[in-house]
Amino acid sequence: MNVLKYPAKTEWSQIIQRPHLEVTELKKTVETVLDDVRVNGDEAVFRYEAKFDHATLRSLMVSEEELKEADGMVSKDLKESLLLAHHNISRFHENQRFESKHIETAPGVECWQKSVAIEKVGLYIPGGTAPLFSTVLMLATPAKIAGCKEIILCTPPNHDGKVHPAILAAAKIAGVNKIFKIGGIQAIGAMAYGTQSVPKVYKIFGPGNQYVMAAKQMVGIRDVAIDMPAGPSEVCIVADQSSSPSYIAADLLSQAEHGTDSQVLLICISESIVNRVLREIESQLAVLPRRDIASKALNNSKIILVKDLDEAIELSNMYAPEHLILEVDRWNLMVDKIVNAGSVFLGRWACESAGDYASGTNHTLPTHGYAVAYSGVNLDSYVRKITFQHLTEEGVKSIGQAVVTMAVDEQLEAHANAMRIRLNDIE
Amino acid sequence: MNVLKYPAKTEWSQIIQRPHLEVTELKKTVETVLDDVRVNGDEAVFRYEAKFDHATLRSLMVSEEELKEADGMVSKDLKESLLLAHHNISRFHENQRFESKHIETAPGVECWQKSVAIEKVGLYIPGGTAPLFSTVLMLATPAKIAGCKEIILCTPPNHDGKVHPAILAAAKIAGVNKIFKIGGIQAIGAMAYGTQSVPKVYKIFGPGNQYVMAAKQMVGIRDVAIDMPAGPSEVCIVADQSSSPSYIAADLLSQAEHGTDSQVLLICISESIVNRVLREIESQLAVLPRRDIASKALNNSKIILVKDLDEAIELSNMYAPEHLILEVDRWNLMVDKIVNAGSVFLGRWACESAGDYASGTNHTLPTHGYAVAYSGVNLDSYVRKITFQHLTEEGVKSIGQAVVTMAVDEQLEAHANAMRIRLNDIE
Known part of the structure; x- marks a missing residue:
């Protein structure tokens, strides 16, 4: 890891640069597959499953028998862990329910918002080396709580179809309605446009490789809403002399093992802690199964020494990390100063893994600095707030003349007329 | 207007088709201008202002003197109307403030959300025939309430620069920090990338022509968040035998005058009301200043007779209108059935103009069927909800083993280690 000692603030914007994300090269492939799925539906999806996932499928939807079979294959330990995580995620997201307030903005004018679930949502769960069942819980649990009627999930099958x-077990626990064996671009296309087997959805959630990311971007422009733009996962840890070097090293490594493009940042005010962290990383890394990935990620990563915790938070806010760990005893003095972050972990016991799996917060979070403008997935992500207004005759008297004046000045006479005709009937 | 009498439900999806939006043709122009602004900053902006807005500017920012001068040019009536509208919009949006709840999801595990304003937002207000000062109030008022620190506004100048x-007066009332005389693609580019004069923002709001829309799409993919995808404005009115034909006609026309691509839909259960509405439209249209625009919009528009109000709401939900007016006495029986709409107007006195200007609800709403997945602009649009979690030693005991089990099953050993190392210290 690169250690930067007390850099000048003028260098900060350079220090927090993320690696550039380039997806335009994939654009042709992505467009071709999306168009094919849009036009040819299931037939195209079967074809791409054979081509990209090397799976010859007879049907796209996971059957009741397969669900039952899977249930018997998941260990009791894992099942109990999934239930515990689901319970905590449910508790946190249930408490995000919106309570509508009716507001009389002027005499006779009553306005309110109503939270209504998005009727159909699609969740994407990547395949690859490890089954990301935790993401199934994170995406499906709030969808169910929000009241989405159709919750579908696409995930690539293995070569045996x-x-x-564990993905099926998590989907069952969280309340997914239909599961499809579809991966990659073709999954995003199927959910965005609908096919004979796959219902069209209104919003697509979930992580994926660069092809999936590019496909979500493309359908997100016009066809369907998406959760948020994606980028490699990242963590920023703030530490002082009270911090535990071995905990910091473990937390940095837990982020670094995600992928070679992961980024980890340690902002510290104690040089002796930094030196001990470096030694701890070395010894912990040596025994990690994914040490090749993790050590590559560490090469992109930085340790920055700053003069005090205020500067540490200032730099962290500028970076806008997906995950921020305040691994210090005095975290309570710093919480109010955090303005840009996805999810924040407070104190020595709150490791990122806690939130990745089971604390109850969502782990689908804005990466790549998007935290300056985006929230992580939460109950709001699955609803719309529709506004309502009711006017009485008194309401027309309260605001009618102002509406007419403004409409006339905007040269919209028909807008003025719609209110004038009512004003005239009242007076 | 096309009148469709009791169409079969199988025809509905055809009936509610919107005109296709095509922006790919503009793509080249938009990309060229955006790149130019990104690379050349102010110099490019000045050049495009001369080229597209025919304005030779000495400075991009509106000066204090210009603001003062404008103040004297706005009539007392308009100023009072702006203040009344601002008051109502403030009241409604202030009441959307989020109250954080701390949730103990498991013993020793405490999670909460904190709502934090997006620090820098950019508002775009189009030029053209009429000054859209109402949109200034709609976009800047909630930004101010949310606590955005930098609220900038771009709007094209006239030929005199x-x-x-009225735009400047509204901006002052609503709390805009800086106003720039920049229109079109170059405005979107300046706010997305920043220039010597214009600060880079994190989210861009506001309507615009197809070039602005395409530019927002493009920067929205990666550079900056945007409020929502855009399309032509539209209204759906639901009516029965209790409805007033002259009010309905006035409301349809108030939408139709927006632009030739506006769409208005009347869903009615009474044939005699429909016939009277058609006659009313004819007589009201004849005296409208914007009758050419309105009558072209009416050509794209439809009146649909259905058998009862349940069917009317079913069809409206399928259409997912930006504005929905329930111009019926029994609206209270229908409110709960509405699942897809931007803003809803209840009863005979709640014309769309009321919400366009002064009821307090926001008029920046999802068009083109996007209401199935998007909310209109509201206080949430200007904030992020950051999640926090704090664990005690008891918290680690509550969830630690489940975290380790799941991490191991996802083959993420470093994730498991980060929790194991803490569990070991406790036991």
Whole structure:
């Protein structure tokens, strides 16, 4: 890891640069597959499953039998862990329910918002080396709580045309309605446009490789809403002399093992802690199964020494990390100063893994600095707030003349007329 | 207007088709201008202002003197109307403030959300025939309430390099920090990338022509968040035998005058009301200043007779209108059935103009069927909800083992380690 000692603030914007994300090269492939799925539906999806996932499928939807079979293949320990995580995620997201307030903005004018679930949502769960069942819980649990009627999930099958049993178990616990064995661009296309087997959805959630990311971007422009733009996962840890070097090293490594493009940042005010962290990283890394990935990620990563915790938070806010760990005893003095972050972990016991799996917060979070403008997935992500207004005759008297004046000045006479005709009937 | 009498439900999806939006043709122009602004900053902006807005500017920012001068040019009536509208919009949006709840999801695990304003937002107000000062109030008022620190506004100047005084007056009332005389693609580019004069913002709001829309789409993919995808404005009116034909006609026309691509839909259960509405439209249209625009919009528009109000709401939900007016006495029986709409107007006195200007609800709403997945602009649009979690030693005991189990099953050993190392210290 690169250690930067007390850099000048003028260098900060350079220090927090993320690696550039380039997806335009993939654009042709992505467009071709999306168009094909839009026009040819299931037939195209089967074809791409054979081509990209090397799976010859007879049907796209996971059957009741497959669900039952999977249930028997998941260990009791894992099942209990999934239930515990689901319970905590449910508790946190249930408490995000919106309570509508009726507001009389002027005499006779009553306005309110109503939270209504998005009727159909699609969740994407990537395949690859490990089955991301935790993401199934994170995306489906709030969808169910919000009241989405159709919650579908697409995930690539293995070469035998099967989906990992833990993904199926998590989907069942969280309340997914239909699961499809579809991966990559073709999954995003199927959910965005609908096919004979796959219902069209209104919003697509979930992580994926650069092809999935590019496909979500493309359908997100016009066809369907998406959760947020994507980028590699990242963590920023703030530490002082009270911090535990071994905990910091473990937390940095837990982020670094995600992928070679992961970025980890340690902002510290104690040089002796930094030196001990470096030694701890070395010894912990040596025994990690994914040490090749993690050590590559560490090469992109930085340790920055700053003069005090205020500067540390200032730099962290500028970076806008997906995950921020305040691994210090005095975290309570710093919480109010955080303005840009996805999810924040407070104190020595709150490691990122806690929130990745089971604390109850969502782990689908804005990466790549998007935290300056985006929230992580939460109950709001699955609803719309429709506004309502009711006017009485008194309401027309309260605001009618102002509406007419403004409409006339905007040269919209028909807008003025719609109010004038009512004003005339009242007077 | 096309009148469709009791069409079969199988025809509905055809009936509610919107005109296709095509922006790919503009793509080249938009990309060229955006790139130019990104690379050349102010110099490019000045050049495009001369080229597209025919304005030779000495400075991009509206000066204090210009603001003062504008103040004297706005009539007392308009100023009072702006203040009344601002008051109502403030009241409604202030009441959307989020109250954080701390939730103990498991013993020793405490999670909460904190709502934090997006620090820098940019508002775009189009030029053209009429000054859209109402949109200034709609976009800047909630930004101010949310606590955005930097609220900037771009709007094209006229040929003399001036901005309409009513826009400046509204901006002052609503709390805009800086106003720039920049229109079109170059405005979107300046706010997305920043220039010597214009600060880079994190989210861009506001309507615009197809070039602005395409530019927002493009920067929205990666550079900056945007409020929502855009399309032509539209209204759906639901009517029965209790409805007033002259009010309905006035409301349809108030939408139709927006532009030739506006769409208005009347869903009615009474044939005699429909016939009277058609006659009313004819007589009201004849005296409208914007009758050419309105009558072209009416050509794209439809009146649909259905058998009862349940069917009317079913069809409206399928259409997912930007504005929905329930111009019926029994609206209270229908409110709960509405699942897809931007803003809803209840009863005979709640014309769309009321919400366009002064009821307090926001008039920046999802068009083109986007209401199935998007909310209109509201206080949430200007904030992020950052999640926090704090664990005690008891918290680690509550969830630690589940985290380790799941991490191991996802083959993420470093994730498991980060929790194991803490569990070991406790036990």
